[in-house]
Amino acid sequence: MTLLPILVAVLLGALTLALVLYPLYRHIPVEVSEQAASSLTATTQAEREQMARAALKEVELDYQLGNLAETDYRSLRERYTRRAFVAMKSRRQSEEAIDALIEERLRQLREEHNHEKNLTGHETAAMDDNTTRKCDDTE
Secondary structure (H helix, E strand, O other), X not given: OOHHHHHHHHHHHHHHHHHHHHHHHOOOOHHHHHHHHHHHHXXXXXXXXXXXXXXXXXXXXXXXXXXXXXXXXHHHHHHHHHHHHHHHHHHHHHHHHHHHHHHHHHHHHHHHHHHHHHHHHHHHHHHHHHHHHHHHHHO
16 A cells, blocks of 8 residues: 555656656757757748848847857858848849739730720720611611
């Protein structure tokens, strides 16, 4: 009878210890896991741009807190600024290409509309001529 509570306490203690020590046993550096996660999730230009801006802000904060030396800060700032500019340029080019496609499609639709309008106008004029001729014939 007294053995059961001791056994439950030991099992609970072992389970708690395993849960606490598991992250230490399976330790992956934070930078590596963040880089892996960020490379998988950065699929669009806008996301890449936001990530570069966030990294730039983080570098700035680390420098202000004294966690980065000035030389490291300058090199990281330059690298992340370049990444942000490249992402912004890429996104802008994509948007310009999409805008060009939209403009081309609008032009095509306007031409089709004008063509249909012209055809309908000619048909209406022809119908008016036929109606006038029939009226003249009946008189």
